[in-house]
Amino acid sequence: MAATEQLILAATETIEAPFMILVWFTVGVVILAAIEWTRLAVLYAVKTLWVSFSVLAFVWVVITSMGTSADFVQHPGRALTQFVDPNCPLAIAAAVVALLLVGGIVALSYRTGRLSEQARTARRLSLIARIVMGAAAVVVVLAAAHANGFDRWTVNYSRAWSIARMGNYMVNSALISVGAVGLIMLVASMAAYALTRLEFPGREAVLYSFIAALAIPGQLTLVPLYLMLRTWRIEAIDFVFMDSRFGLTIIYAAGSLPFTIFLLTGFFRSLPGELSESAAIDGCGEMATFRKIYFPLAAPGLTTAAIFNFIFIWNEYNFALVFITNPELKTLPVGLYYLTVTQQYAAEWPALFAGIVILFAPTFSIFLVLQKQIIAGLTLGSVKG
Amino acid sequence: MLLAPAVVLFVTFVGWPAIQAFWIALHTWTGFSPRAEWVGLQNFRLLFGDTVFEQAWAIAGVIALGAAVGLICQFFLPRFNSLGLSRRSLGRIRTWAWMPLLLLLAGVLFWWLYAVTDGDSFFRACVKNNFMYMVVGGVFHFLYAFLFAGALNLPNLRGKKFYRTMIFFPSFISVVGVAVLWQRMYDVRNGLLNSLLQAISIEPIEWLSADHMFYAIISAGVWAGVGSQMILLVAGMQRIPPTYFEAARVDGATERHVFLHITLPMIKEVIMITLTLWVIGSLKVFGLVQAFAITHDEKSSVISVRQYELAFSNRDNIYQMGFATAMAVVLLLLIVILAMALRNLRGRDELEF
Numbered sequence: 189m190a191a192t193e194q195l196i197l198a199a200t201e202t203i204e205a206p207f208m209i210l211v212w213f214t215v216g217v218v219i220l221a222a223i224e225w226t227r228l229a230v231l232y233a234v235k236t237l238w239v240s241f242s243v244l245a246f247v248w249v250v251i252t253s254m255g256t257s258a259d260f261v262q263h264p265g266r267a268l269t270q271f272v273d274p275n276c277p278l279a280i281a282a283a284v285v286a287l288l289l290v291g292g293i294v295a296l297s298y299r300t301g302r303l304s305e306q307a308r309t310a311r312r313l314s315l316i317a318r319i320v321m322g323a324a325a326v327v328v329v330l331a332a333a334h335a336n337g338f339d340r341w342t343v344n345y346s347r348a349w350s351i352a353r354m355g356n357y358m359v360n361s362a363l364i365s366v367g368a369v370g371l372i373m374l375v376a377s378m379a380a381y382a383l384t385r386l387e388f389p390g391r392e393a394v395l396y397s398f399i400a401a402l403a404i405p406g407q408l409t410l411v412p413l414y415l416m417l418r419t420w421r422i423e424a425i426d427f428v429f430m431d432s433r434f435g436l437t438i439i440y441a442a443g444s445l446p447f448t449i450f451l452l453t454g455f456f457r458s459l460p461g462e463l464s465e466s467a468a469i470d471g472c473g474e475m476a477t478f479r480k481i482y483f484p485l486a487a488p489g490l491t492t493a494a495i496f497n498f499i500f501i502w503n504e505y506n507f508a509l510v511f512i513t514n515p516e517l518k519t520l521p522v523g524l525y526y527l528t529v530t531q532q533y534a535a536e537w538p539a540l541f542a543g544i545v546i547l548f549a550p551t552f553s554i555f556l557v558l559q560k561q562i563i564a565g566l567t568l569g570s571v572k573g
Numbered sequence: 574m575l576l577a578p579a580v581v582l583f584v585t586f587v588g589w590p591a592i593q594a595f596w597i598a599l600h601t602w603t604g605f606s607p608r609a610e611w612v613g614l615q616n617f618r619l620l621f622g623d624t625v626f627e628q629a630w631a632i633a634g635v636i637a638l639g640a641a642v643g644l645i646c647q648f649f650l651p652r653f654n655s656l657g658l659s660r661r662s663l664g665r666i667r668t669w670a671w672m673p674l675l676l677l678l679a680g681v682l683f684w685w686l687y688a689v690t691d692g693d694s695f696f697r698a699c700v701k702n703n704f705m706y707m708v709v710g711g712v713f714h715f716l717y718a719f720l721f722a723g724a725l726n727l728p729n730l731r732g733k734k735f736y737r738t739m740i741f742f743p744s745f746i747s748v749v750g751v752a753v754l755w756q757r758m759y760d761v762r763n764g765l766l767n768s769l770l771q772a773i774s775i776e777p778i779e780w781l782s783a784d785h786m787f788y789a790i791i792s793a794g795v796w797a798g799v800g801s802q803m804i805l806l807v808a809g810m811q812r813i814p815p816t817y818f819e820a821a822r823v824d825g826a827t828e829r830h831v832f833l834h835i836t837l838p839m840i841k842e843v844i845m846i847t848l849t850l851w852v853i854g855s856l857k858v859f860g861l862v863q864a865f866a867i868t869h870d871e872k873s874s875v876i877s878v879r880q881y882e883l884a885f886s887n888r889d890n891i892y893q894m895g896f897a898t899a900m901a902v903v904l905l906l907l908i909v910i911l912a913m914a915l916r917n918l919r920g921r922d923e924l925e926f
Binding site: 510 | 576578583585586587588589591594602713717721723727735736738742743746747748749754756758763765796801805808853860864867876877881885897898901902904909912
């Protein structure tokens with residue numbers, strides 16, 4: 189008996205507490221699934237629980253980011269009352285209008301969900317209507333709050349934006365991401381075109397070395413790059429590679445090359461080869477064939493690659509952490525990390541959460557607008573077919 | 574000409590540094606002294622311990638023996654090929670020849686992790702953590718990815734898009750954001766999790782104490798990463814022609830049989846790709862772990878975090894560039910070996926449909 193008890197004791201001690209929730213959740217799911225395999229209730233339940241938890245987490249972040257620290261500690265929901273102050277008729281009217289608009293969005297989504305694929309115009313109109321209504325709801329609420337002088341919620345955002353320099357970091361991130369994506373699309377599409385459509389000695393070797401480079405982890409090149417770039421400078425224009433946005437842009441562009449070329453060669457290969465032949469007959473050179481015929485044709489593939497590279501570079505952390513030490517040049521993820529470091533002992537949660545929202549917002553809007561392309565691209569890159 | 578810019582960029586900023594890494598790994602270099610000091614394999618000796626180096630010949634011999642046994646079995650004992658393979662499929666023969674070798678390599682790894690006592694114990698803990706992240710995290714990742722993929726594949730699910738977005742979106746946001754968000758959710762007094770527990774009157778739990786930290790990180794990783802795997806599995810499932818399911822149902826197969834005997838085998842290829850991506854990603858994991866805490870002890874560090882701390886953020890201002898690069902080389906070897914192993918397990922009998 190004693191041995192069993194000790195075993196149980198040891199087991200509970202080794203399987204750690206936070207993990208236990210996930211473990212028990214999973215055990216429950218497995219048991220339920222084993223009993224009721226054919227009933228789909230389990231699938232629905234797990235998925236719904238998971239999604240509602242995510243929604244709860246995001247709502248928690250947004251609400252907290254709009255209140256004061258004292259609000260948050262005492263009454264986590266109080267930040268919302270500034271929008272629906274019961275003593276102010278205007279705010280209540282705004283809340284009612286916003287609720288009606290949200291109801292309209294839900295109703296429209298429900299109706300459109302039942303429309304057939306053929307009713308494209310109706311679907312599109314409904315989508316536009318929903319976006320407009322959503323924006324209107326937000327504007328109404330914010331305008332009412334503003335008219336009543338309830339600007340408390342903006343305080344955290346403006347503090348995160350200016351004092352914690354998130355705005356500064358956002359500009360850096362945007363410059364670096366856009367620059368790197370532009371550079372990489374240009375260079376990689378040319379290379380992918382050459383690797384699929386032109387014949388030259390050593391083509392296979394170049395292609396395979398790019399593909400093999402997919403296995404190189406960034407950690408391997410981190411230290412050598414650091415040691416190499418530290419000493420590089422162009423005296424004439426006072427340009428250094430370390431601690432500069434341009435240096436990081438180039439590093440990102442080079443680092444994303446293998447992946448992008450891998451993706452784009454697959455895409456160029458699917459385009460018909462006769463086009464280049466007819467172009468050659470019409471007197472196009474290599475460069476012109478690429479620029480006038482294949483580049484426009486490859487637009488869907490290029491878009492996918494651009495989206496992926498943008499999101500990857502926007503979120504990149506390791507290299508940005510090492511190569512940028514100047515506080516004015518940090519990117520958004522690094523900036524958020526240092527914000528948590530400096531706030532380790534200060535209870536400034538609202539401002540920090542405002543920072544999180546600022547970090548998530550661009551990715552979230554890109555994700556919402558381009559979800560279809562993102563999923564298609566992910567499938568294109570990884571699942572053959 | 575079209576290729577030149579890409580090659581120049583790639584060689585300068587990826588290829589050449591990658592080659593240099595092997596060279597730097599053989600030096601001690603504080604990063605400040607102008608000259609690196611050549612120390613040969615000393616860095617690796619410090620990492621793995623003297624025992625491994627004293628046994629190096631024995632280990633190499635055992636591994637070579639394993640490779641030889643595998644090859645001999647494959648080529649001279651047809652009996653070993655009767656695992657449902659024909660003599661003609663050379664690809665499959667090569668596949669199985671790797672198995673003894675891989676098993677021995679795994680054995681050496683386990684021997685080093687659990688039996689050897691000298692060497693860098695911090696590094697050993699990091700490797701253990703990396704593998705724990707890979708195995709434990711992987712189990713939960715795949716379980717939930719399958720569940721969600723199955724749920725999203727149901728024909729009459731309402732709000733499919735909303736669910737897909739909410740499950741998939743966390744894998745698109747910055748890992749630093751995920752880490753900071755979860756760090757706050759785990760907070761003892763004001764975190765979301767403990768608030769929820771309090772609502773059902775359970776004592777607050779100290780999620781981020783030293784012992785619990787790494788499990789907390791794994792859970793956050795599962796939350797963030799399950800979406801992308803789900804999308805891949807859904808895509809794989811949707812490529813299966815519906816006639817297969819219809820035929821099975823006409824023959825009276827239950828849902829379980831349909832899943833085990835049609836869905837799983839048909840998306841084997843996709844599963845292997847997803848698995849490979851997961852293995853590589855979990856070995857390289859950096860941001861999530863690094864941003865979760867300010868300092869990392871043996872219980873909550875992984876190889877890349879340790880490497881970063883040694884090379885760039887050491888509190889004593891002693892930057893051990895050479896030693897850190899040796900770690901990165903080990904990381905590369907682990908990734909290459911595991912990726913090769915998975916590639917060989919994948920087999921080559923692709924289903925055409």
